[in-house]
Structure formats: C-alpha cells, structure tokens
Amino acid sequence: MADIRAIDAEGINRDAVELIRRRLLVLAQLSDLFPWSEFPPDESRDGNALYLLSQDDDHRFALYIQSVEDKTEAPPHDHLTWACIVGLEGEEINRKYDTGPRDGPPHVSDEFAVRPGTGIGFLPDDVHSIHISGGALNFHCYGHDLLDLPARNYWDEREQEWRTMKVQFPIIDVRS
Numbered sequence: 001m002a003d004i005r006a007i008d009a010e011g012i013n014r015d016a017v018e019l020i021r022r023r024l025l026v027l028a029q030l031s032d033l034f035p036w037s038e039f040p041p042d043e044s045r046d047g048n049a050l051y052l053l054s055q056d057d058d059h060r061f062a063l064y065i066q067s068v069e070d071k072t073e074a075p076p077h078d079h080l081t082w083a084c085i086v087g088l089e090g091e092e093i094n095r096k097y098d099t100g101p102r103d104g105p106p107h108v109s110d111e112f113a114v115r116p117g118t119g120i121g122f123l124p125d126d127v128h129s130i131h132i133s134g135g136a137l138n139f140h141c142y143g144h145d146l147l148d149l150p151a152r153n154y155w156d157e158r159e160q161e162w163r164t165m166k167v168q169f170p171i172i173d174v175r176s
C-alpha cells in the first residue's frame with residue numbers, strides 16, 4: 001500500500017493506474033496468503049463477501065478481497081476514484097463502456113476477463129460492469145474506501161436511466 005500511495009502522490013492518470021495494477025499483480029503472486037479458506041463467501045449475502053484488508057485513517061487507499069461463491073453481477077457504474085481489480089481465483093468478466101452518466105445509455109466498448117495473474121484498472125470516470133459465474137476471489141483496490149465514497153452513478157436497465165447508489169452492504173473488516 002505504501003507503493004500505491006507513492007504512485008498516487010505523483011498524480012492519477014492512465015499510466016499511474018497501470019502502475020497500481022502492476023503492483024497489485026505482484027501482491028497477487030503471494031496467493032498463498034489469500035486462500036479461499038480465509039476469505040469464504042458469505043452464505044447470508046447470496047454467496048458474496050467483501051473483506052477489508054487495508055485502508056488509511058483518512059479513508060484513502062482501500063484494499064478489499066471480493067469472495068464470490070458462484071454468481072454475481074454489477075450494472076454499469078463508475079467509481080468516483082481510481083479502481084483496480086486483480087484476480088486470485090476464478091474469473092470476473094469486466095465489460096467496459098465508452099459512455100458515461102452524462103452520455104445516455106451505456107455502450108460496451110470492450111470486455112476483459114480478470115483471472116489469476118491478470119487485472120484491470122479504471123480512472124474515476126470510467127464505467128464498467130462485472131459478471132461472475134462459477135465463483136471468484138479478487139483484489140479490489142480503490143483510491144477511496146467504498147463506504148465513505150459519495151453515491152456513485154449506475155445504469156438502471158429497467159428504468160433506462162442513470163441513477164446513483166451508495167454502497168451499503170456490510171464489509172468484513174479483517175485488518176489486524
């Protein structure tokens with residue numbers, strides 16, 4: 001996290017997010033430290049769980065492990081801060097969109113499968129959706145902690161409009 005703080009301090013742009021992504025890939029090589037058994041999916045939450053590994057006192061630089069037993073989906077959304085997802089186990093499909101909350105309906109521009117040894121990074125305004133089937137264990141790292149972030153933008157498919165949502169689901173704090 002010290003390395004990531006130092007990268008962030010130089011300013012956030014596409015290159016900086018790429019450096020953060022690479023740093024997390026190095027961390028993910030220590031996958032023995034992050035086994036499924038220590039980060040099990042939460043049966044009471046549709047088989048999903050989010051574990052907080054690290055976060056600064058001022059809410060910046062949050063590192064989580066997302067643990068998904070089988071399936072989960074997140075609609076197109078932004079983050080309002082930089083974000084990186086790096087794979088430990090399983091596969092998380094990330095769809096990228098070339099349209100944001102001010103641009104009308106989202107259009108898929110690219111798709112990337114986050115698997116062990118791969119990852120993806122986003123700038124604050126980038127829009128993605130996630131699709132997991134068959135379970136996955138991933139690092140999710142953000143420039144700001146999810147509970148403290150303002151409401152983020154997401155595409156409501158049923159209402160056919162951009163709306164905002166605040167993260168409310170429980171996060172399991174495993175910082176020692």
Ligand SMILES: [Fe+2]
Pocket residue numbers: 077078079083128
């Ligand atoms: Fe996201």
